[in-house]
Amino acid sequence: MMRCPNCRTKDIGKLGVNSYYCWGCYIELTLENGVLHLHQVELDGSLSSLDDLFDEQERREGEAYGH
Structure with missing residues:
Protein backbone atom coordinates (compact mmCIF):
# COMPACT_ATOMS: atom_id res chain seq x y z
CA MET A 1 0.00 0.00 0.00
CA MET A 2 1.30 3.45 -0.90
CA ARG A 3 2.28 5.88 1.85
CA CYS A 4 2.46 9.67 1.45
CA PRO A 5 6.06 10.92 1.77
CA ASN A 6 4.77 14.15 3.34
CA CYS A 7 2.41 13.03 6.13
CA ARG A 8 3.11 9.25 6.01
CA THR A 9 -0.59 8.35 5.87
CA LYS A 10 -1.87 5.44 3.79
CA ASP A 11 -5.09 7.32 3.00
CA ILE A 12 -4.29 7.72 -0.70
CA GLY A 13 -6.92 7.92 -3.43
CA LYS A 14 -6.40 7.24 -7.12
CA LEU A 15 -7.16 10.09 -9.53
CA GLY A 16 -6.05 8.41 -12.75
CA VAL A 17 -3.24 6.43 -14.30
CA ASN A 18 -0.19 7.01 -12.04
CA SER A 19 -1.96 9.94 -10.38
CA TYR A 20 -3.00 9.94 -6.70
CA TYR A 21 -4.33 12.25 -4.00
CA CYS A 22 -3.43 12.25 -0.30
CA TRP A 23 -6.45 12.80 1.94
CA GLY A 24 -4.16 13.37 4.92
CA CYS A 25 -2.37 16.48 3.67
CA TYR A 26 -4.31 17.26 0.45
CA ILE A 27 -1.47 16.98 -2.04
CA GLU A 28 -1.41 15.38 -5.47
CA LEU A 29 1.14 12.65 -6.20
CA TYR A 65 5.21 1.55 -0.55
CA GLY A 66 7.09 1.09 2.72
CA HIS A 67 9.78 -1.25 1.30
Whole structure:
Protein backbone atom coordinates (compact mmCIF):
# COMPACT_ATOMS: atom_id res chain seq x y z
CA MET A 1 0.00 0.00 0.00
CA MET A 2 1.30 3.45 -0.90
CA ARG A 3 2.28 5.88 1.85
CA CYS A 4 2.46 9.67 1.45
CA PRO A 5 6.06 10.92 1.77
CA ASN A 6 4.77 14.15 3.34
CA CYS A 7 2.41 13.03 6.13
CA ARG A 8 3.11 9.25 6.01
CA THR A 9 -0.59 8.35 5.87
CA LYS A 10 -1.87 5.44 3.79
CA ASP A 11 -5.09 7.32 3.00
CA ILE A 12 -4.29 7.72 -0.70
CA GLY A 13 -6.92 7.92 -3.43
CA LYS A 14 -6.40 7.24 -7.12
CA LEU A 15 -7.16 10.09 -9.53
CA GLY A 16 -6.05 8.41 -12.75
CA VAL A 17 -3.24 6.43 -14.30
CA ASN A 18 -0.19 7.01 -12.04
CA SER A 19 -1.96 9.94 -10.38
CA TYR A 20 -3.00 9.94 -6.70
CA TYR A 21 -4.33 12.25 -4.00
CA CYS A 22 -3.43 12.25 -0.30
CA TRP A 23 -6.45 12.80 1.94
CA GLY A 24 -4.16 13.37 4.92
CA CYS A 25 -2.37 16.48 3.67
CA TYR A 26 -4.31 17.26 0.45
CA ILE A 27 -1.47 16.98 -2.04
CA GLU A 28 -1.41 15.38 -5.47
CA LEU A 29 1.14 12.65 -6.20
CA THR A 30 2.22 11.51 -9.66
CA LEU A 31 4.31 8.38 -10.18
CA GLU A 32 6.78 8.71 -13.05
CA ASN A 33 9.63 6.25 -13.70
CA GLY A 34 9.40 4.91 -10.15
CA VAL A 35 9.66 8.37 -8.54
CA LEU A 36 6.78 10.27 -6.94
CA HIS A 37 6.31 13.92 -7.84
CA LEU A 38 4.36 15.88 -5.23
CA HIS A 39 2.21 18.93 -5.92
CA GLN A 40 0.13 21.27 -3.84
CA VAL A 41 -3.20 22.23 -5.40
CA GLU A 42 -3.55 26.02 -5.35
CA LEU A 43 -6.83 27.92 -4.96
CA ASP A 44 -6.97 28.61 -8.70
CA GLY A 45 -6.55 24.88 -9.46
CA SER A 46 -2.94 25.14 -10.58
CA LEU A 47 -0.26 22.87 -9.11
CA SER A 48 2.89 23.95 -7.28
CA SER A 49 5.73 21.43 -7.06
CA LEU A 50 6.78 20.19 -3.62
CA ASP A 51 9.59 17.98 -4.98
CA ASP A 52 12.28 20.31 -3.61
CA LEU A 53 11.11 19.53 -0.05
CA PHE A 54 12.07 15.84 -0.36
CA ASP A 55 15.17 14.12 -1.69
CA GLU A 56 14.70 11.63 -4.51
CA GLN A 57 15.23 8.65 -2.20
CA GLU A 58 12.17 9.67 -0.14
CA ARG A 59 10.13 9.88 -3.34
CA ARG A 60 11.21 6.50 -4.80
CA GLU A 61 8.45 3.96 -5.41
CA GLY A 62 9.82 1.43 -2.89
CA GLU A 63 9.92 4.07 -0.15
CA ALA A 64 6.36 5.14 -0.95
CA TYR A 65 5.21 1.55 -0.55
CA GLY A 66 7.09 1.09 2.72
CA HIS A 67 9.78 -1.25 1.30
